[in-house]
Amino acid sequence: MTNKKDWDLETLLIHSGRTTLSALPTGTPTVQPIHASTTYLYDSVEALDKAFEGTTPEGEPAFVYARHGNPSTNTFEEAMTTAEGGAGAVSFGSGMAAIHAAILAAGVAPGAKILASKDLYGATIGLFQKVFAPQGVTIVLKDLCTPDVAEVIEEEEPDIIFVETISNPLVKLVDLDAISTASRAIGAVTIVDSTFTTPYLVRPIEHGFDLVVHSTTKYIGGHGDSTGGIVVSATNALLSQVRNYAIILGAILSPFETHLMTRGLRTLALRMERQSQNAARIAEFLQQHPAVAHVYYPGLSEHPHHELANRLLRPGLYGGLLSFDLKEQTREAAFRFMDSLQLCLPATTLGDVFTLVTYPPISSHRTQTKRELQELGISEGCIRLSAGIEHCDDILQDLEQALG
Ligand SMILES: Cc1ncc(COP(=O)(O)O)c(C=O)c1O
Numbered sequence: 001m002t003n004k005k006d007w008d009l010e011t012l013l014i015h016s017g018r019t020t021l022s023a024l025p026t027g028t029p030t031v032q033p034i035h036a037s038t039t040y041l042y043d044s045v046e047a048l049d050k051a052f053e054g055t056t057p058e059g060e061p062a063f064v065y066a067r068h069g070n071p072s073t074n075t076f077e078e079a080m081t082t083a084e085g086g087a088g089a090v091s092f093g094s095g096m097a098a099i100h101a102a103i104l105a106a107g108v109a110p111g112a113k114i115l116a117s118k119d120l121y122g123a124t125i126g127l128f129q130k131v132f133a134p135q136g137v138t139i140v141l142k143d144l145c146t147p148d149v150a151e152v153i154e155e156e157e158p159d160i161i162f163v164e165t166i167s168n169p170l171v172k173l174v175d176l177d178a179i180s181t182a183s184r185a186i187g188a189v190t191i192v193d194s195t196f197t198t199p200y201l202v203r204p205i206e207h208g209f210d211l212v213v214h215s216t217t218k219y220i221g222g223h224g225d226s227t228g229g230i231v232v233s234a235t236n237a238l239l240s241q242v243r244n245y246a247i248i249l250g251a252i253l254s255p256f257e258t259h260l261m262t263r264g265l266r267t268l269a270l271r272m273e274r275q276s277q278n279a280a281r282i283a284e285f286l287q288q289h290p291a292v293a294h295v296y297y298p299g300l301s302e303h304p305h306h307e308l309a310n311r312l313l314r315p316g317l318y319g320g321l322l323s324f325d326l327k328e329q330t331r332e333a334a335f336r337f338m339d340s341l342q343l344c345l346p347a348t349t350l351g352d353v354f355t356l357v358t359y360p361p362i363s364s365h366r367t368q369t370k371r372e373l374q375e376l377g378i379s380e381g382c383i384r385l386s387a388g389i390e391h392c393d394d395i396l397q398d399l400e401q402a403l404g
Pocket residue numbers: 094095096097121123164168193195196214215216217227228229349
């Protein structure tokens with residue numbers, strides 16, 4: 001008899017959301033049905049009253065109202081908790097809603113200081129500056145992908161630290177261990193956006209992080225057909241804060257989207273492997289192409305964070321995301337290249353089964369000025385590519401003809 005506790009992550013992901021055999025006379029569906037109900041009935045008001053506590057007397061989850069939790073989101077949250085090795089998880093209607101709740105759960109308040117990577121996803125910086133800064137929260141944006149990150153943290157003494165495992169679009173890595181150790185020493189809450197890596201490549205809680213957020217719109221859903229987010233907590237105390245904010249803010253994931261997310265999880269391992277393999281081949285191809293000036297991919301030995309990637313990520317896999325600078329570093333050249341693509345899609349997202357190409361100055365970094373882009377090292381000819389799961393020869397052929 002195999003024990004579920006001994007299963008590898010790949011096996012656990014595939015079996016996430018699978019029902020257990022029940023005594024239903026009509027047979028047990030293999031996959032959990034979608035629970036669209038907004039409310040849940042009990043055989044007495046006393047039982048309903050108990051259900052408000054969240055668990056049955058037997059310790060099973062009890063549901064009363066969909067915004068507070070329901071069997072569909074519960075399944076997805078349990079699967080993500082297992083995948084990340086956390087104490088629990090709360091799902092949201094989008095990655096941004098998850099980030100918002102994570103910051104609130106971390107105890108943000110007037111006078112608090114958030115220290116964050118300066119090259120975070122643009123909307124996350126927008127959330128800090130447009131929502132939290134006006135409430136008296138100090139936002140400090142610094143390069144946290146540097147080897148002296150512990151000193152930066154010591155110097156700034158923040159209350160909350162927010163980083164991304166891999167930055168966008170220049171795919172720099174953060175040293176999760178150094179950050180969590182320095183943060184614990186000053187009592188700061190650590191939050192990491194692990195959207196680009198997913199638990200298949202790295203599990204930040206094992207590296208000492210408090211909260212892990214994902215835009216599940218990306219690799220977790222994986223098929224470009226659903227929007228969602230999740231916060232996984234390392235502790236029960238932070239988890240209950242996240243749950244409270246989810247209920248109050250109402251930014252919940254619908255049972256229909258949840259169904260797609262749980263389905264996506266089952267093939268996450270296969271997709272991450274294929275996308276990482278494709279990205280590695282694409283990076284090598286672009287590196288030797290005369291129309292390309294520079295390639296950014298942590299799998300390349302000359303990438304400044306290649307060794308860090310070897311330490312943090314699943315051996316041999318460096319993710320599906322890369323960027324490159326065209327030799328002709330102009331917006332016109334970038335647009336011309338993207339308009340010439342026939343298989344790769346010029347779309348503003350990443351992590352889908354399709355290969356996607358985007359121009360950061362008009363998408364993820366749209367609100368940044370030219371000068372800010374320069375400071376971040378994002379050139380006018382920078383293209384971000386999210387490798388899909390197509391046959392890599394077809395992707396390379398398309399890139400070749402478009403670069404030509
Ligand atoms: C790293 C990262 N975090 C968060 C988000 C926001 O996710 P969502 O669009 O699901 O709100 C994105 C979106 O592109 C992202 O790239």
